[in-house]
Amino acid sequence: MDKKELLVFLIEARAKTYAGGGGKVKPAFPGSTQLEYEKEKWLYRDVYNLGNGIFMGLETVYFESKPVWSMCYYGDFTKMTESEIDKVLRIALIKYKDKTRLWHKVDWKKGNFKYSCTPDFQIGIEQVAGLEEVYKGKAKVYYFFYAGGLIG
Numbered sequence: 001m002d003k004k005e006l007l008v009f010l011i012e013a014r015a016k017t018y019a020g021g022g023g024k025v026k027p028a029f030p031g032s033t034q035l036e037y038e039k040e041k042w043l044y045r046d047v048y049n050l051g052n053g054i055f056m057g058l059e060t061v062y063f064e065s066k067p068v069w070s071m072c073y074y075g076d077f078t079k080m081t082e083s084e085i086d087k088v089l090r091i092a093l094i095k096y097k098d099k100t101r102l103w104h105k106v107d108w109k110k111g112n113f114k115y116s117c118t119p120d121f122q123i124g125i126e127q128v129a130g131l132e133e134v135y136k137g138k139a140k141v142y143y144f145f146y147a148g149g150l151i152g
Helices: 003-016 082-095
Strands: 033-039 042-051 054-063 066-076 106-110 113-119 127-136 139-150
Touching: 003 033, 003 042, 003 054, 003 066, 003 082, 082 106, 082 113, 082 127, 082 139
Parallel strands: none
Antiparallel strands: 033 042, 042 054, 054 066, 066 139, 106 113, 113 127, 127 139
C-alpha cells in the first residue's frame, strides 16, 4: 500500500461522502449513519452517531479488504442547527480538502463565520490529530477533535 495513494483516496472519499452529500448506505449499527466510497482496491467507511448536536464517529480506509488507516472524532454543534454547520463545513472540506482534518493549518472567513483547523503536530498521513473550530462572530459555535493514523 502506497501512502501517497492512500492520501489521494482519502481526500477523494471525504469529498464524495459527507462533504459532497453522498455515499449513504444502510448502517451496520442501528441509529448510526454510515457513509462509504469505493474505488478499485480501496474502501472508505465513515460511521457516526449524532444526537442533540453532539456527534462522534470513526473513519476507516481499507486496502484490499484490510484496514490500513483510521481516524476517530468527536464534535459539538449545539449552538447551531445541523444545516447551518453543514453549510460552513462543506465549504472547508471541499475548498481545503487536501489540508482539512490532516496535518495542515487552515483558516478562512466567510461572512460572519470563521473556520480554523489546527493540527496538534505535522507528521503526515502516519499520524493526524487536531482541533477544528467554527466561530460566528466572536462566539465559538462548533468544535471537532480528531486523531488517527496508519494501522499496522
